[in-house]
Amino acid sequence: MNPDCKTIDPLLADAAADRLAEIEQQHVERHLPSCTSCQTSLQRLRLLRSDLKSPMPSAPVWFTSNVLYQVRRRKEGRYRSQKPRVAIWTGVTCATALAMVFLSDKQFTTRLLPRMNLVSIETQNAKRGFEITGPAASLKIAHQVSPEYSESARQQNLTGVIEIYFMTDTEGAVDPNLRVVKTTGHKVLDQSALHALQQWKFVPNAPNKTDWGVITFHFPPSF
Amino acid sequence: MSKEDTVNEFESVLRTWSDRIYGLALRLSCRTDEAEEIAQETFVKACEHWEDFQGDSDPGTWLYRICVNVWKNRVRSEVRRRFWFDRQPQAAEAEPPPSRKLEANDRRQCLDKALARLEPDDRAILVMREVEDRSCEEIAEWLDIPVGTVKSRLSRTREKLKKLYGDME
Numbered sequence: 001m002n003p004d005c006k007t008i009d010p011l012l013a014d015a016a017a018d019r020l021a022e023i024e025q026q027h028v029e030r031h032l033p034s035c036t037s038c039q040t041s042l043q044r045l046r047l048l049r050s051d052l053k054s055p056m057p058s059a060p061v062w063f064t065s066n067v068l069y070q071v072r073r074r075k076e077g078r079y080r081s082q083k084p085r086v087a088i089w090t091g092v093t094c095a096t097a098l099a100m101v102f103l104s105d106k107q108f109t110t111r112l113l114p115r116m117n118l119v120s121i122e123t124q125n126a127k128r129g130f131e132i133t134g135p136a137a138s139l140k141i142a143h144q145v146s147p148e149y150s151e152s153a154r155q156q157n158l159t160g161v162i163e164i165y166f167m168t169d170t171e172g173a174v175d176p177n178l179r180v181v182k183t184t185g186h187k188v189l190d191q192s193a194l195h196a197l198q199q200w201k202f203v204p205n206a207p208n209k210t211d212w213g214v215i216t217f218h219f220p221p222s223f
Numbered sequence: 224m225s226k227e228d229t230v231n232e233f234e235s236v237l238r239t240w241s242d243r244i245y246g247l248a249l250r251l252s253c254r255t256d257e258a259e260e261i262a263q264e265t266f267v268k269a270c271e272h273w274e275d276f277q278g279d280s281d282p283g284t285w286l287y288r289i290c291v292n293v294w295k296n297r298v299r300s301e302v303r304r305r306f307w308f309d310r311q312p313q314a315a316e317a318e319p320p321p322s323r324k325l326e327a328n329d330r331r332q333c334l335d336k337a338l339a340r341l342e343p344d345d346r347a348i349l350v351m352r353e354v355e356d357r358s359c360e361e362i363a364e365w366l367d368i369p370v371g372t373v374k375s376r377l378s379r380t381r382e383k384l385k386k387l388y389g390d391m392e
Contacts, residue, residue, distance in 0.1 A: 013381055017353070044385060051334050051388075052353050056246030057255075059262060063241055064234075067266045071230055074267060210231070 004031055008038055016045035065179040068212065069165045072134070129221040136202065136213025142172060143201040147193040149220050153186070160184025160219050162193045167212045172202040184219055193217045233270045236282055241266070243283065244290050250350045251294045253339040261297065265290040287355065291347065291365045298343045337387035345380040352377055 008031045014020050015028050032039055129146060163182040167175040176198055183190055197215060205211070244265055249258035269276075269289050276285060338346055347366065351357040352373075359377070363370040 010378065013378070017356070045381070048381075048385060048388060049353055051330055052350075054331065056242075056249055059241045059245035060259065063245065063259065063262070064237055067237055067241075067263050067270075068230065068234060070263060070267050071233070071270045074271065075230070 005035060005038055008035075009041070012038065012042050013045055016042055016049050061177060062179045065165055065167065065175075065177055068167070069179065069181070069214075072212065129218065131216045132213045133216075134211075134213035136166070136168060136211045136215075139168070139172070139202040139205060139211060139213075141200065142203050143199070145196040145199040146221065147189075147196040147217050147219070149192070150188070153188060153192075154220065158184075158186045158189055158219065160186055160189055161216060162190055162219070163214055163216050164193060164197055165212065165214050166197060167210060168202050168204070169210055170204060170208045172204045174198055174200045174202075181214060186219075189219045193219075229273055230270065233273050236269075236286075237266055240283060240286050244286055247287065247290055247350070247355065248294065250338070250354055251291070251343075251347055252297075253335060253346070257297075261290065261293050264293045268293065287357075288365060291351070294347070295366065334388060337384055340387055341380060341384065345376055345383070348373055348376050349380045349384065 008028055011020060011024055011028055015025070020028065032042070161182065162180065162184045165179040165181050167177070169175055174197055178194055178197060180190060180194070184193075196217075202211070241262070245258060245262040248261035248265070249255065252258050252261060265286060269286055276282070338350075341349070344366065348362055351362045351365070352359070357365075359370050359373045363373045366373070
């Protein structure tokens, strides 16, 4: 190694990245024409750097919606966890005890229960053949398409439940970037549900407002 | 500001930076499955502290910092786990998954393979310096090590990578 190379060598990495100060750059430029070893070294460092800086693959298509889903779940969880656990358990125990008392009363189950909203929502959901949770649950549906349960799926007795995270745009249309949270386990049923949901349209609650929700479809349809 | 407003505001930052942060996570971890988890955790943490972030610095720098911290914590807990439960040598664990080894016929694959063979901390220093063009001072602060250590490890890692990469070409 040329004695000058010892001073040049530590500068080569920064020379390859064009990060040298002017005086250092001049020093390197004076040395290089007379030294093939440093020329090769610089060339290899430049090549390595350009390969390192080559564009990386983009994040998967579901990445954004998945993060938003996690963020919203965490935020809801955090607000829930602020409440003391003892109070929650006390509340749950009392509610269960009260429910048992009421449900044992025949008059309550036959006359009062059907009038309560809870039952009507469940019945409504069963009639509709889907359930929506999240902020989108409060939106009015402008257009809906039921997933097709094909004759061949019926003959093969394919069953399952699919949960899909979706977002609506400011017009209320469903964003095509859907995320399957839980699969039916059958590609044909999943595709049928995704295809149907892409055609849905909601009525936004407010102008320029987007919403999100998780919709559940059952196969075979429960209605 | 309601939590939904915060998420909506954060969404544009997420869409702008998701590819860059995922790319950084992929370079740091050398594994697609782990990169997705690191990038996801980065954004979830960032959103949790979005209201505290006053915009004093560039959101990119802030996200990079969170991403490096997330990655660092995962490496530390992996080292602890390996110490107690699995005494396998670290280099073997850092190998890319088999499917990638089979496709190692282009420069990109060779480089990924060579990077995966480096020590995680060395890889991080190199990636932050050469790919992200971060200063040695910034890297030292993020990894909590002296600036001199960053410089010496950087030089050692370049030599090691040149050799690993050169052998594969």
